[in-house]
Amino acid sequence: MTHTILTGDRPTGPLHLGHFVGSLQHRVSLQEQHNQTILIADMQGLTDNGHNPKKVADNIFNVMADYLAVGICPTKTTICLQSALPALAELAMYYANLVSVARLERNPTVKAEIASKDFGASIPAGFLNYPISQAADITAFDATIVPVGEDQLPMIELTNEIVRKLNHVAGKQVLIEAKPLLSEVSRLPGVDGKSKMSKSLGNVITFGSTDDEIAKAVRAMYTDPNHIRVDDPGQVEGNVVFTYLDAFHEDKSYVASLKEHYRRGGLGDSKLKGVLADCLVNLITPIRARRAQYIADPAQLRAVLLAGTEQANQKSQQVLGRVKQAFGLNIL
Amino acid sequence: MTHTILTGDRPTGPLHLGHFVGSLQHRVSLQEQHNQTILIADMQGLTDNGHNPKKVADNIFNVMADYLAVGICPTKTTICLQSALPALAELAMYYANLVSVARLERNPTVKAEIASKDFGASIPAGFLNYPISQAADITAFDATIVPVGEDQLPMIELTNEIVRKLNHVAGKQVLIEAKPLLSEVSRLPGVDGKSKMSKSLGNVITFGSTDDEIAKAVRAMYTDPNHIRVDDPGQVEGNVVFTYLDAFHEDKSYVASLKEHYRRGGLGDSKLKGVLADCLVNLITPIRARRAQYIADPAQLRAVLLAGTEQANQKSQQVLGRVKQAFGLNIL
Structure with a gap:
């Protein structure tokens, strides 16, 4: 059976062996059979880098080059850029009205992330909202399968809650629910044996x-x-x-x-x-x-990303159109 | 001196005499001298009507007809529809990373509104976020003047905070600050003498x-x-x-x-x-x-709204382009 898969990364640094084991290898094999979209989530990268956008912008082509170098094939997988897909921001805005602030604050993944970052008392609104943005990403492609680690399961739950609420408000099925595909491989530890391999911990081997x-x-x-x-x-x-x-x-x-x-x-x-x-x-x-080779040819990277983003734009605009129609806001 | 003015209404019911005194008359006179945009804020209308979008959708043409009937002239004023302007949702998403949740929760206007509505423990995320969305609306048109009631002053403050933060992150002036234009006329009481004239209190005279x-x-x-x-x-x-x-x-x-x-x-x-x-x-x-006459001719209302929205789309896309460029995210 062919599934529609949505996956992606925040471009906040080059990818590394932890990604290879946790997701990249998996994607290379999934693309053979399924309809796979990989979203470079630069907007989401900004949710905890709002004051340092350069960190996000500078890594978009790094991540693209990593994808292509490990064998993700742009004719089999749609690679696209979140900030160039307006429907994602628009869908997130509609969904935000169907989710309570309390529900966001209860999200265990977000709670753990907030605890691990030094936001202090200043949690950016965008960071609290990012699970809504993820729901927009997943639903914008009618994804049926989302490969995740166990810690990301609450995100899929929230997405499906939004789907059910929106369908209820619309009185018909507008969006479909997604199923998590749990990674078989546990996280790779950092070279220091502590915690996971992570850019921010500086214990990584990159490509x-x-x-x-x-x-x-x-x-x-x-x-x-x-x-x-x-x-x-x-x-x-x-x-x-x-x-x-x-x-x-x-x-x-x-x-x-x-x-x-x-x-x-x-x-x-x-x-x-x-x-x-x-x-x-x-x-x-x-x-x-x-x-x-890819890094030396940014024009090619840009062309591949542009082609994938145009395809993703068409698809996500269709879904946005369905949501607007369901809300009666398709008058123009 | 010619100013750029951004103003608007949530389309959650027909306008009434309270609006006539508080804003409409003023807009009719401002349009003679200034560059005025009126935003029909349907997305914002959804922030407390997420489960009843029909209430918003059904009132867009009501509000349009009210505008034209009182003398707002579409050749002098740009009338546009928020949900048909993707740049507004995108800008709001960027700005959300520059505002803390605590800052939103301190907003006195939002606090008062939350107290007056029966959200219970379920304040929609979209409602808490709506001042960020307003900042997107104001800045998307490079507005220099925003006509407001005194209770809306905190919104302009937050907008200008976002403007300063974004300019600081960018290291140059990308957005401009707006000044409030306080309404000279105090709010019209409802016919029952209680509180203000308000659709939800049922004490209004409409057009x-x-x-x-x-x-x-x-x-x-x-x-x-x-x-x-x-x-x-x-x-x-x-x-x-x-x-x-x-x-x-x-x-x-x-x-x-x-x-x-x-x-x-x-x-x-x-x-x-x-x-x-x-x-x-x-x-x-x-x-x-x-x-x-206008209500009897929805095709005309639609044409007027479409023309204004196309104009507003061009302007707001320009501003979004500046923000994306400042963040280095204009690579596609």
């Missing part, structure tokens, strides 16, 4: 990282603090190097033999890290090369 | 009211409860009939003589009300006739 940068990041990886001499038995669980080998090494039986050796003792961290560094260098080298 | 309805409304007007017999001296202050005569009767010296007679005693309420009813019937009869 532009050089061989030296990759080797350096791997050398800095958290292993087993009790594995002091090569002969000591080592722990595999919570050992970031093994987490990465599980995620990226193609030869699973070789990884299994490494684990056995490491547990038994006799496999040094330095040798183990060499295996991972080679693996990541092999993975990233061709992606980095393609990425560099 | 479609028949002679009988006008006479009936005037008969119901609050006068001086101690003025029981014709010969009793009567009080003019707080006497709704005199408030209306002051507002609408063209012969000010005749009104002065009526006041003197009423104070002295010997002028009955019924005779006094007859004078006011005649005055209002004379005022409304030609407006009502013109209004009926």
Whole structure:
């Protein structure tokens, strides 16, 4: 069965291996069978960068280049830019009347994000509202499937609440509900083993990282603090190097033999890290090369983004038209 | 000096004599000298009618007909429809990142409105956000002057805060600040003498009211409860009939003589009300006739609104273009 999939990223930095495992690989395979749209969510990127819009603007082409370099194909996937799709802002404005402030403040994802940022007492209105904007993004493409992490499930719930309310007000089905597609792979930890891999934590390997940068990041990886001499038995669980080998090494039986050796003792961290560094260098080298070609040709990136955005504009204007008609506001 | 004026109404019911005194007359005179845009704020009308959009949609042409009937001339004033101007929703989305939730919750006008409505614990997000939407409306036309009642001053303050923040982020002047133009006339009381004339309080005389309805409304007007017999001296202050005569009767010296007679005693309420009813019937009869002609020709109303909205669309897209450029988001 062919689904309509909406996914996307805030362009607030280049993408990295965490995205590769968490979403990009998945998208490359989903595009073969489904009708997939990827939204570069620059407006949403501004919700916590309102005073530093350059951070968002500067990363749009970085993210585009990452997409194309990892194998997202613009003839199979529609890649589009949120700020160039007026229907998304208009839909968000209609939906905001169907959601209470209290409902937004109860959103556990937003609560956790607010706690993790240093907004102080000044939470931007745009940030509190961003789940409404996400509902606009999802519904504007009649998405049936939205790939998400577990922490994003409340967003899909709110979207479907809005869909039901709007259909109720309209007295007919205008919008359709979306289903979450939970990522099978758990989040990749940062190279420091703490929390997730995240641009803001500075513990990432990007698709532009050089061989030296990759080797350096791997050398800095958290292993087993009790594995002091090569002969000591080592722990595999919570050992970031093994987490990465599980995620990226193609030869699973070789990884299994490494684990056995490491547990038994006799496999040094330095040798183990060499295996991972080679693996990541092999993975990233061709992606980095393609990425560099795209980055060197912004006109091509712009053309691809423009074509996708024009297609997305047509679709989202259709949905907006349905909502306006349902509200009787299609008089002009 | 020619100013750029932005004004407008939520289309949630036909306009009435309160609007005539408070804004319409003023607009008819302002259009002679200034560059005036009137926004039919249907999106804003939805912020407290999200579950009843028909109330908004059904009144757009009512309000249009009222404008034209009282003498607002579409060749002098640009009349446009908010929901058909995508730049307004887009600008509001940018501005929402520059305003904190706490700042919105402190807005005294919004606080008072929330208290007067029965939202309960469910204040719609769109309602809390509507001052941001107003800032988008004002700035989208580079308005220098916004005619307001005193209770709307906090809206202009917030708009100018947003203007300053955006210019600061951009590092240059992108938007201009607006000045409030305070209405000289205080609000007209409802025919019951309570509060202001307001559709929701049901104490209004509209431009479609028949002679009988006008006479009936005037008969119901609050006068001086101690003025029981014709010969009793009567009080003019707080006497709704005199408030209306002051507002609408063209012969000010005749009104002065009526006041003197009423104070002295010997002028009955019924005779006094007859004078006011005649005055209002004379005022409304030609407006009502013109209004009926417009209402009978929705194609004409639509054409006028479409032409004004196209003009407004061009202007507001220019301003949006400046904002996007300032944020570096004009890449497509």
